Amino acid sequence: MIIEKLKWRYATKKFDVSKQLPQEKLNVLKEAFNLTALSYGLQTLKMVVIEDQEVREKLVPLSYGQRQVADASHLLILCIQNEIDDKDVDQHFDAVKALRNTPDDILNPFRKGLKTTINNMPSDKKYNWATRQAYIALGNLMTVCAVENIDSCPMEGFIPSELDKALELDNHGLSSVLLLPVGYRAEDDMFASLKKVRKPLSDTIIEL
Template identity: 75%
Template sequence: MSIIEKLQWRYATKKFDATKILSKEKLEILKEAFNLTALSYGLQTLKLVIVENKMEREKLVEVAYGQRQVVEASHLLVLCIQNEIDEKDVHTHFETIKAIRNTPDAILEPFKKQMKSTISDMHNDKKVGWATRQAYIALGNLMTVCAVEGIDSCPMEGFIPKELDKKLALESYGLSSVLLLPVGYRAADDMFADFKKVRQPIAKTVIEL
C-alpha cells in the first residue's frame, strides 16, 4: 500500500485483539521512531514509558474512564514530559552533539549559551506547555509509523494524568504523563474498522497561495 492508503487504513482502534502481541522487532521500530521525532531545539525532554504487564494495565482502566484499550492492546505507550527542564538538559544535548559530530566547542558554545539563557528565562508553566506540545508531535509521528507498519493504535487524552502517574510511580522518574497510545492489532469484530473515514474535501482544508 502507498503511504496514503496506509493512512486511510488506520483508525482510532476501539477494540484490540488481546491475543495478538507486537513482535520485538515491531516494538523496536516504535522506540526508534519515538527517539527520532523532530523536537524543538533538538532537546529530548520527553520520555516514552512502555507498559506491557497486563496486571499493571488493569489498574489503569479506572483512571482511563473505563476504556479497555489500555488493557486489550498489545502494549500501552505513555508519552511523558519531564517535571524539570533546565540547563542540565541543554548541557546533555550539546555533549551529545560533540560526541556524535565531533563539533568543536568554539562553534557550539554560542548556541549553547543562547539556549541555556532561553530555558532559564522560561517560566515553568511555559515549559510545561512547550514540552506538552512536543509530546503531541511525538504522538503524531508514532501514529504514522504505526500505520506504515500495519500496527493499530488509539490516541487517548481521556484519562486522569495525576492518578495514572501515581499508579505507575512516574514521579520516581521525574515524569508526568501527557498522552496514551495503546498499540497492537484490531479485533475482528471491531465495527469501527469498517467505517468510512470522514474528512472534508482537500479543497476545503488546504489553502494554496
C-alpha cells in the first residue's frame, strides 16, 4: 500500500556504504524522472547521476560536510537549463507532431503562444519557474524511491555555484538546484526507527 511505503520513507541520514543500487533500480529512477509531469510539457530539466566515489567525496565539502553525498549508492543532481527559449518549444512540439501525427494547423497556435509566454518572461521569473519544476521532479523521485524500497535524502544544503564549477555544469548549460543521494539505509541510522511526526489530517486538510 502506497501509504505504508510513504510512512516507511524518511530523510536518510546514514547510508550503508556497502550496498549499491542494482542497475534495474537505477533505471527505474531515470525513467521516473523522465516521466515527471512538468509545466507545458517542456522538459527543461536534466538529472546528473554520479556513482564515482572519488567524485562524490570531493562534493562533500561543498555540501556542508553531509556524508550522504558520498556514502549513498548514487548521487542524483537535479539541474535546470541556464537558457530556455524557442528551441525548447520547437523541440517539444516537433516531438508531439512526430509521435501523435498532430497537424500543424492545430499545433502552431499553441507553439506560437508558448514562445510568446516564455520570451516575455523576465529572467528572474523564468529562473524561479524552472526551479519549481525541479521540486516537482524531486517529489516524484522521492515517492518512486519509497515504492521501490530505495532510501533517499532530499538536500538543499549545498553551494550550487561551487558544485556547478566542480562538475563543469556550465559546459552543459546547466545549474544545479537540488541533490538527492539514493541507496540503502545503514542499520545503525538512529533516525530510521523514529516515529514519523505529522499533524493530524484535520489540521492539514480543508474540505469545502
